[in-house]
Amino acid sequence: MQRYFIPPEQFGEDHVLVAGEDARHITKVMRGKPGDKIIVSDGQGRVVLAELASLEPDSVTAKVLESMPETSEPRVKVDIAQSLPKGDKMETVIQKCTEIGAASFIPFLSERTIVQYDERKEGKRTARWAKIAKEAAEQAHRSRIPEVRQPLKWKGLLELFQGYDLVCLCYEKETGAQLRDIIEPFASSLGREAAGRVLVIVGPEGGFTEEEVSAAEAAGAKSVGLGRRILRTETAGMAALTCILYETGELGGA
Template identity: 55%
Template sequence: MQRYFVAAEQFGDTEIRLVGEDAHHAVRVMRSRPGDKFIVSDGQSRTALVEVIEAAPTLIIAEIVEMLSADSEPKWAVTIAQSLPKGDKMELVIQKGTEIGAFAFVPFQSERMIVQYDAKKEAKRMDRWGKIAKEAAEQAHRSRIPAIEPLHSWRELMKSIANYDLALFCYEREGHQAHGRGIRAAVGAWFAGRTEDSHPRVLLIVGSEGGFTDREAIEAEAAGAVLVGLGRRILRTETAGIVGLTCLLYESGEMGGA
């Protein structure tokens, strides 16, 4: 069943309103008419099954039929910190990461970042990313839309590590047989002595096409991040975050793991 996110002020006690692009999509694409039903969420705590009362390309008014439980969110809040990749790769990370269950996204600058950051394009890019996250959250029947933070500098990212319960730094050297640990070992070490109902805030840090420098790895570890590998193969930057997120949600029991 089709799902839409609406602003809190559009979600009333007995009815909701779809406006703008959402109303246009419902009427022109989904062919919604009075009597049709779909699901709406305010992206926070309220989700409802609604029935269309009035339908126009710029406004849909729908009556709330039933309030639904919002139980589609993972119990682990995993934020993907992605060094800004070139082209439209960040769009893929946001789209697929949202579908899988990412809590938020933090694009950042790293030493080997290939793309040239253009501040003039920031607002347009953030708007595009926000739309992609919203559409992906609707498709995946999420109860919330992941937040997308403005581009962070490396120093800003390092300072933010203290805001998380666990920060994992995806470093290709850790994936080689002769080096460190993987995600399962890092998660297991963090959970030692904690209860199973812990709801950790996890930061998953992924490098750009050129990977991370040794200096960045040292600084990340000094800031409190745990260096982890994603296997003995070298993954593309747009693949690494998706793989890491999936591993974490599997370990959380979201996909039958823990």
């Protein structure tokens, strides 16, 4: 069944209003008709089953039939901090990590970031990333849309660490602690019902400098390896997120 995210203000007591591009998708692509059912979410956890009532090209009204439980969101919230990669790699990171279960995305600039950051153009790019997150959340039948934040500088990212239960810095030169060494005891400490917040930090194509790693560890991060193979910057976050959700019981794990 097709799922759509709409702003909370488009929820009424017994109806929902789907407008704009989503309405055109219902009428033109899905060829919806009165009586068809859709799932609608406000992107913040409220999910309802609704029946199409009236359809216009840019506006669709649907009657709310029942509220649905929020069962698709991981209890452990994992945010992905990604150093801005080249080309459209950030789009891949957002799309795939949203499908897997990321809670939010924090783009950032580090010493070896190759991308030329232009603050004047960043609004358009961030809006596109948010759209990709929305579409991926719909496809994955999630009840919340991951937030895509404005890019931060390295120092600004370090200041966020205190808001997390665990911060993992993915570092290709780490020969000691591997991700599983950190996640297994963390998952055990949570128990089966408790929630938690984890930040996964992924560096740019050239990796982190030793100074950045030292600064992150001093701020409370755990430097971890992701196995014997060197992963691309757009792959590392997906691998780490999948491992964390598995170990915390979200993918059939503990």
